[in-house]
Amino acid sequence: MPKDKLFGKTLDELIVVTKRAGMPGFAAKQIADWLYKKEIQAIDEMTNLPKKTREILSNDHEIGLSDPVSFLQSTDGTKKYLFKVLNNKFIETAFIPDDDRATICVSSQSGCKMGCIFCMTGKQGFQGNLSSNEILNQFRSLPEFRQLTNMVYMGMGEPLDNLSEVLKSLDILTSDWGYAWSPTRITVSTVGLVDTIKEFLEKSRCHLAISLHSPFDDERKMLMPVQKTNTVSEVLEIIRNFDFSRQRRISFEYILFEGINDSPRHVKELARQLNGIKCRINIIRFHQFTGSDLKSPGMKAIIAFREALNEKGIISTIRSSRGVDINAACGLLSTLRQNKT
Numbered sequence: 001m002p003k004d005k006l007f008g009k010t011l012d013e014l015i016v017v018t019k020r021a022g023m024p025g026f027a028a029k030q031i032a033d034w035l036y037k038k039e040i041q042a043i044d045e046m047t048n049l050p051k052k053t054r055e056i057l058s059n060d061h062e063i064g065l066s067d068p069v070s071f072l073q074s075t076d077g078t079k080k081y082l083f084k085v086l087n088n089k090f091i092e093t094a095f096i097p098d099d100d101r102a103t104i105c106v107s108s109q110s111g112c113k114m115g116c117i118f119c120m121t122g123k124q125g126f127q128g129n130l131s132s133n134e135i136l137n138q139f140r141s142l143p144e145f146r147q148l149t150n151m152v153y154m155g156m157g158e159p160l161d162n163l164s165e166v167l168k169s170l171d172i173l174t175s176d177w178g179y180a181w182s183p184t185r186i187t188v189s190t191v192g193l194v195d196t197i198k199e200f201l202e203k204s205r206c207h208l209a210i211s212l213h214s215p216f217d218d219e220r221k222m223l224m225p226v227q228k229t230n231t232v233s234e235v236l237e238i239i240r241n242f243d244f245s246r247q248r249r250i251s252f253e254y255i256l257f258e259g260i261n262d263s264p265r266h267v268k269e270l271a272r273q274l275n276g277i278k279c280r281i282n283i284i285r286f287h288q289f290t291g292s293d294l295k296s297p298g299m300k301a302i303i304a305f306r307e308a309l310n311e312k313g314i315i316s317t318i319r320s321s322r323g324v325d326i327n328a329a330c331g332l333l334s335t336l337r338q339n340k341t
């Protein structure tokens with residue numbers, strides 16, 4: 001029987017563990033301290049717990065950290081790590097240094113159900129949800145862990161399709177008993193799942209990025225099959241009706257595809273749909289991969305698109321491409337590795 005992993009458990013879950021082991025209530029907070037503040041590797045290092053208690057705990061628990069199995073480094077400093085997860089698949093984690101920021105991009109699922117046609121992970125299909133342990137292990141076991149300033153849930157998988165484990169990981173990252181990060185340092189990216197987006201907004205104060213990619217129903221359906229059951233208008237309705245007085249940023253991700261979603265007609269419709277929503281658009285350059293006919297417009301056209309949106313009053317920025325030489329597109333590296341095993 002594999003041992004139960006302590007790392008990745010919330011304070012409430014640790015209380016259950018301590019009760020079961022016959023430990024006093026305050027021991028859960030002590031264990032959280034060892035796990036998330038003192039960064040221990042073994043239960044025996046929890047020296048303020050009696051030796052006997054540590055032995056009882058070790059019988060069926062372990063810390064549960066695992067190092068990446070390999071990595072690639074780009075000429076621009078970006079690194080892409082592969083972690084092995086419980087279902088014997090590989091997930092990707094990116095480390096992106098940029099001046100005084102160091103961002104980690106984590107995966108929330110192994111594979112993905114959403115099937116976006118511009119994404120290699122979508123082509124892998126779905127293999128399983130990551131546990132809070134597997135999500136946070138990417139953060140804690142990253143060799144650059146101590147340099148990290150920001151975190152984005154933009155790797156493999158759809159975070160709102162694995163909401164309970166994602167919320168647990170965010171709880172650990174942002175609680176005083178955990179890593180005590182400000183929620184403003186964390187962004188969760190979603191295709192916009194109608195059933196779970198409201199729950200996310202109610203339970204987390206982290207930033208939200210919604211993948212838009214087209215303001216037109218048919219076009220978005222072609223790019224992102226999720227549009228068939230979760231339309232952008234439904235998502236925008238939820239955003240419009242939510243009270244955003246608490247600090248939080250909403251942004252929209254927009255990958256530009258030549259001849260598909262890059263015309264003045266798109267700018268006009270984006271401005272109409274986002275009217276009244278305090279938000280920004282991140283324009284992303286598409287990096288072509290084998291087997292995809294989609295292409296990115298040239299840089300001049302990308303800048304013109306940004307300017308046209310800005311003129312309509314929508315704050316828009318172009319996200320710089322990072323790690324292009326190491327298959328930075330989500331899912332490429334793990335697909336190659338999965339095909340080898």
Ligand code: SF4
Nearest residue numbers: 112114116119122157
């Ligand atoms: S872009 Fe994101 S949601 Fe779409 S298939 Fe890829 S991982 Fe899934």
